[in-house]
Amino acid sequence: MKKLKGRKPLFTAIILVLALSLQACSGGNNGGTSEPAASKGTESTSTAAPADSPESLKPYEVSIIYFGAPQRDDALVEAKLSEYFKEKFNATVDLQPIASSEYKQKTELMLNAGEPMDLVFTASWLNFFGNVSKGAFLDLDDLLAKYGQGISENLNPIYLEAPRYKGKLYGIPTNKEITQGKAYTYRKDIVDKYNIPIEDIKTMSDFEPWFKLLKEKEPELILDFIKESGEGMMYETRSDFRVIGPTPNKIPLFLYDYTNTDNIEIKSVVDPEISSIAKAEYELNRSYYEKGYINSDAATTTTDIGDLRKQGKIWMQQAVWKPGADIELKIATDNKYDFISKVIEEPIVTTDLAAGSMFSISRTSKDPERAMMVLNALHTDPYAVNLFVNGIEGTHYKKISENRIEPIADSGYGTSALFWVIGNQLINYLKPGQPDDLYSSWQEFNNEAKRSPLLGFVFDESSVKNEITQLTSVIGEYRAASTGAIPDPAKMLEERNEKLKKAGIEKVQTELQTQIDAWKAAQ
Amino acid sequence: MANDSGSRIGGISVASSMILNIAFVILSLICFLPVLLVIIVSFTDGQSILTQGYSFVPDKWSLIAYESIFKDFQTILSGYRVSFTITILGTALSVLLMALYAYPISRADYPFRNAFTFFLFFTMLFNGGMVSRYLIYTQVLHIKDSYMALILPMLIVPFNVIIMRTFFQTTIHPAVIESARIDGAGELRIFLRIVLPLSLPVLATMALFSTIGYWNDWFNALLYISSEDKYPLQYLMMRVLNDVQYLRNNVELAAQNPTMMKNLPNESLQMAMAVIGMGPILIAYPFFQKYFVKGLTVGAVKG
Numbered sequence: 001m002k003k004l005k006g007r008k009p010l011f012t013a014i015i016l017v018l019a020l021s022l023q024a025c026s027g028g029n030n031g032g033t034s035e036p037a038a039s040k041g042t043e044s045t046s047t048a049a050p051a052d053s054p055e056s057l058k059p060y061e062v063s064i065i066y067f068g069a070p071q072r073d074d075a076l077v078e079a080k081l082s083e084y085f086k087e088k089f090n091a092t093v094d095l096q097p098i099a100s101s102e103y104k105q106k107t108e109l110m111l112n113a114g115e116p117m118d119l120v121f122t123a124s125w126l127n128f129f130g131n132v133s134k135g136a137f138l139d140l141d142d143l144l145a146k147y148g149q150g151i152s153e154n155l156n157p158i159y160l161e162a163p164r165y166k167g168k169l170y171g172i173p174t175n176k177e178i179t180q181g182k183a184y185t186y187r188k189d190i191v192d193k194y195n196i197p198i199e200d201i202k203t204m205s206d207f208e209p210w211f212k213l214l215k216e217k218e219p220e221l222i223l224d225f226i227k228e229s230g231e232g233m234m235y236e237t238r239s240d241f242r243v244i245g246p247t248p249n250k251i252p253l254f255l256y257d258y259t260n261t262d263n264i265e266i267k268s269v270v271d272p273e274i275s276s277i278a279k280a281e282y283e284l285n286r287s288y289y290e291k292g293y294i295n296s297d298a299a300t301t302t303t304d305i306g307d308l309r310k311q312g313k314i315w316m317q318q319a320v321w322k323p324g325a326d327i328e329l330k331i332a333t334d335n336k337y338d339f340i341s342k343v344i345e346e347p348i349v350t351t352d353l354a355a356g357s358m359f360s361i362s363r364t365s366k367d368p369e370r371a372m373m374v375l376n377a378l379h380t381d382p383y384a385v386n387l388f389v390n391g392i393e394g395t396h397y398k399k400i401s402e403n404r405i406e407p408i409a410d411s412g413y414g415t416s417a418l419f420w421v422i423g424n425q426l427i428n429y430l431k432p433g434q435p436d437d438l439y440s441s442w443q444e445f446n447n448e449a450k451r452s453p454l455l456g457f458v459f460d461e462s463s464v465k466n467e468i469t470q471l472t473s474v475i476g477e478y479r480a481a482s483t484g485a486i487p488d489p490a491k492m493l494e495e496r497n498e499k500l501k502k503a504g505i506e507k508v509q510t511e512l513q514t515q516i517d518a519w520k521a522a523q
Numbered sequence: 524m525a526n527d528s529g530s531r532i533g534g535i536s537v538a539s540s541m542i543l544n545i546a547f548v549i550l551s552l553i554c555f556l557p558v559l560l561v562i563i564v565s566f567t568d569g570q571s572i573l574t575q576g577y578s579f580v581p582d583k584w585s586l587i588a589y590e591s592i593f594k595d596f597q598t599i600l601s602g603y604r605v606s607f608t609i610t611i612l613g614t615a616l617s618v619l620l621m622a623l624y625a626y627p628i629s630r631a632d633y634p635f636r637n638a639f640t641f642f643l644f645f646t647m648l649f650n651g652g653m654v655s656r657y658l659i660y661t662q663v664l665h666i667k668d669s670y671m672a673l674i675l676p677m678l679i680v681p682f683n684v685i686i687m688r689t690f691f692q693t694t695i696h697p698a699v700i701e702s703a704r705i706d707g708a709g710e711l712r713i714f715l716r717i718v719l720p721l722s723l724p725v726l727a728t729m730a731l732f733s734t735i736g737y738w739n740d741w742f743n744a745l746l747y748i749s750s751e752d753k754y755p756l757q758y759l760m761m762r763v764l765n766d767v768q769y770l771r772n773n774v775e776l777a778a779q780n781p782t783m784m785k786n787l788p789n790e791s792l793q794m795a796m797a798v799i800g801m802g803p804i805l806i807a808y809p810f811f812q813k814y815f816v817k818g819l820t821v822g823a824v825k826g
Contacts, residue, residue: 069762069766070751072595072597072598072751074751096749099762099765099766100766100769100770101762101765101766101768101769102762102765105745106745109653109654109657109746112654112657113654113657113658113661113662115661302771304771307573310573311573311574410594
């Protein structure tokens with residue numbers, strides 16, 4: 001061992017300076033102090049009666065984490081909203097928009113890390129129920145009763161049946177269309193030109209003569225655009241079966257008859273009755289494909305149907321429908337084409353649909369009461385919700401009438417689609433092209449919606465995770481079989497079903513049935 | 524074929540050198556054409572991409588993609604500023620720190636070298652995963668939403684440190700260090716005045732890796748940054764592309780809200796973003812090149 005000689009002090013000093021400068025660099029944040037996330041405790045100190053006088057409340061900043069791309073003028077809108085809520089109940093807001101592609105990953109991290117946040121946008125497709133079972137969100141029943149009366153008055157009560165876990169409420173759905181029907185949506189000019197009786201077309205097989213005619217007369221059109229990513233609407237058009245449980249790769253595996261409310265019997269896709277429906281549809285698609293009615297790249301295409309619609313190549317599509325959907329499609333093609341729909345499936349309210357867009361309150365919230373007040377305002381106060389969704393009058397939009405606006409192009413706010421995310425869409429201002437009665441027709445649509453007998457039921461996959469992983473890989477192998485681009489689909493279907501049986505589809509089915517029976521018994 | 528020295532270039536026959544040249548021309552075209560295509564597509568009219576697909580000779584040229592990007596040039600500028608800042612700072616710090624780590628563990632007479640090498644190597648095999656890293660960054664170091672969160676994660680790349688260590692071991696002869704010590708230099712002086720100048724090739728290599736790494740990094744920004752003015756350029760680009768991807772893959776969400784699809788940037792805008800993102804880094808390479816050519820053959824001990 002040699003002794004180090006010479007400039008040891010200098011060396012040490014340099015290392016020290018380096019270390020310190022690293023420390024210093026990390027200083028410039030204004031994050032709160034690190035305290036462990038508040039454990040369960042909805043009881044907070046302020047037991048003030050809901051007299052919302054700002055004087056009785058301490059100032060508090062409510063953070064709102066929501067699903068939307070950040071926009072240039074977010075800060076302006078945040079300041080305006082804060083100003084408004086400060087007068088109302090001494091709260092300011094901290095807007096935290098997160099772009100759609102990152103939303104799930106980023107919020108999962110924030111929830112796992114126990115970051116302090118108040119209102120968090122969540123949905124059935126953002127693993128809401130998984131997060132609830134992990135205890136990420138507060139139970140909202142009491143808060144809603146105390147500080148969210150406006151929400152309960154406005155919201156269709158069916159909504160509050162869905163986001164429940166073990167009977168307790170964990171999310172407040174955004175007030176919009178509660179469900180969607182499925183429809184064949186047509187380009188109106190084509191329908192008019194050839195007098196196509198869309199009232200009589202109820203299944204894919206009814207299209208045969210019209211495909212034949214259009215193939216000849218309108219060679220430019222893609223008559224039946226199919227992608228590998230979906231199974232179309234075979235169960236909806238040919239039966240009363242509806243999907244429930246896991247849908248790996250968006251392919252249904254389990255179905256139930258929704259008209260039979262007392263005795264819910266789960267059938268899987270390997271059941272003879274179900275697979276005969278699938279077989280008929282697969283073979284029909286195959287024959288359409290051979291006749292050239294289906295796009296030749298159906299098995300592999302990644303083209304977005306919206307782009308093709310804009311080019312006018314789509315005359316018919318299988319689409320989700322709600323009042324005003326045709327107008328939305330028209331706007332999406334820059335008003336080039338008119339659309340007309342024929343609904344062919346009775347819209348039913350399922351857990352997933354009713355919980356498709358919600359706000360929950362994080363368990364790390366330091367003042368859940370105030371978070372609920374803000375949410376209540378976003379559900380009841382047209383000024384607040386429109387400020388959030390459309391921006392500031394005069395800067396981001398021009399007001400045309402009482403409840404109609406004209407967005408200003410490139411204004412720096414209002415391009416992110418927030419209307420279906422924030423609070424209450426039914427009190428949003430109407431935009432160009434939307435009919436005056438849009439929201440009243442939604443209200444009607446919601447009131448008439450039929451509830452699925454399984455509304456409120458959520459399948460817990462934890463005990464059959466391995467089987468589901470295996471089923472997913474089998475499904476992935478055979479996804480293209482339904483598109484018609486693969487020869488002999490009936491044989492493919494049989495092969496697939498054999499493999500699904502081996503992968504344990506029956507075990508998952510039994511588990512699903514058991515859980516449903518238990519859930520039914522608890523009702 | 525004549526075989527006299529006139530028809531030979533550098534000792535290779537004309538035929539062979541032709542074949543070699545052609546092979547290299549093809550190779551460089553394979554590298555260059557995709558980049559050219561990206562640039563051309565970025566100047567193509569969106570409608571003609573839809574009808575005609577990508578092409579080197581589009582039907583219709585258009586500047587619309589660049590117009591719509593520069594409409595928001597404040598954001599682009601701030602993205603450039605952040606990207607340049609973290610790239611320059613990060614690279615300088617990263618190379619210095621990695622050299623400071625690699626040099627001691629390259630010295631045979633350093634008693635703890637095995638322990639420190641193992642300490643480094645261990646992190647290559649096991650890491651705590653994203654959630655734990657996120658927790659440390661946000662709740663222990665408190666660097667959420669600061670530039671430090673963009674610089675720190677890539678400061679020390681274990682694999683690169685090991686490459687550096689090997690380079691020091693093989694290139695810096697112990698005799699050089701010995702002779703410097705006899706001449707009265709201390710450890711620090713040896714490191715700064717002898718070892719580093721002799722190791723320019725490896726330093727340049729690491730600087731290049733670092734530069735590219737920092738310039739292209741968007742994932743850390745995704746995790747840790749939340750204020751719009753601290754986003755690096757690559758992240759801003761990535762966000763737009765990912766959002767397009769996301770909506771394309773989530774057909775239901777898009778189908779329920781066709782208006783969300785309406786504002787999607789088209790292909791030419793995406794390519795224009797790629798062009799803007801890659802510009803500076805293309806220019807960086809020549810500055811490093813001279814170190815790769817020279818340097819590697821330089822020795823210090825007379826044989």
